[in-house]
Amino acid sequence: MSNVSRREMLGFLGLALAAGTAGCHADTIERAVRGVQNPYKPRFFTSDEWKTVRTLVDLVIPTDDRSGSATEAMVPEFLDFVMAEEMENQETMRSGLAWLDAEATTRFGRHFAGAGEESQSRILNDIAWPAKARPEHQTAAEFFTAFRNLTATGFWSSQIGVEDLQYIGNTALAEWKGCPPEQLRKLGVSAT
Numbered sequence: 446m447s448n449v450s451r452r453e454m455l456g457f458l459g460l461a462l463a464a465g466t467a468g469c470h471a472d473t474i475e476r477a478v479r480g481v482q483n484p485y486k487p488r489f490f491t492s493d494e495w496k497t498v499r500t501l502v503d504l505v506i507p508t509d510d511r512s513g514s515a516t517e518a519m520v521p522e523f524l525d526f527v528m529a530e531e532m533e534n535q536e537t538m539r540s541g542l543a544w545l546d547a548e549a550t551t552r553f554g555r556h557f558a559g560a561g562e563e564s565q566s567r568i569l570n571d572i573a574w575p576a577k578a579r580p581e582h583q584t585a586a587e588f589f590t591a592f593r594n595l596t597a598t599g600f601w602s603s604q605i606g607v608e609d610l611q612y613i614g615n616t617a618l619a620e621w622k623g624c625p626p627e628q629l630r631k632l633g634v635s636a637t
Contacts, residue, residue: 487521489528489535494542496558498524501545504565505596512609515600523599534591541588548585 487495502515502524515521528538542557545568549557553564560568569589571582578586600606623636 485522487525489525489538490521493546493556493558494539495521495525497542497545497556500558500565501542501592502596502599504562504569505593506600513605515596518600518603518605520596520599520603523603524595527595527599537588537591541585541592544585544588 490498499516499521502520506515506518506520508514508517512518528535545557548568549555549560549564552568553560555561555564557565557568572578572586572589575583575586575590601610626636629636
């Protein structure tokens with residue numbers, strides 16, 4: 446968010462906390478951020494890394510019949526903000542993205558973002574499960590695990606992600622009538 450200062454971003458985060466307490470929806474915050482930074486210009490990622498990040502987050506969380514993709518949930522922007530502020534893991538992120546491009550170039554003659562979904566899946570299958578990754582892929586598997594966790598955090602804290610979870614908290618109830626019967630059945634318990 447090159448045109449958003451750190452102070453403004455902290456203000457947005459404060460707004461997010463206040464909105465959560467007050468029961469506001471995340472879309473209000475996302476609209477505010479989009480209005481300030483349209484079009485988005487990454488602070489941390491280079492243009493090539495940005496392409497890889499946008500491709501990779503949508504491979505982790507693609508559009509499905511229930512919700513939009515990670516890019517629709519603004520996960521790349523979330524990752525850029527986190528990486529720009531978190532000095533400790535910047536080199537790990539850059540190295541992991543560079544590894545993906547180098548691996549795709551070696552295997553398929555193209556950078557990861559342009560390698561095509563089948564080729565991308567083949568690479569990710571080699572690093573998706575650290576316990577099963579070959580020794581030469583262990584570092585890449587650790588990177589991908591961290592990347593996947595950050596992607597999930599960004600997605601499920603967005604409006605799209607909250608809707609995907611069907612989260613109904615932060616709403617006022619005039620009267621508590623107990624757990625709905627359909628949920629009790631789902632859990633295999635009864636109210637009595």
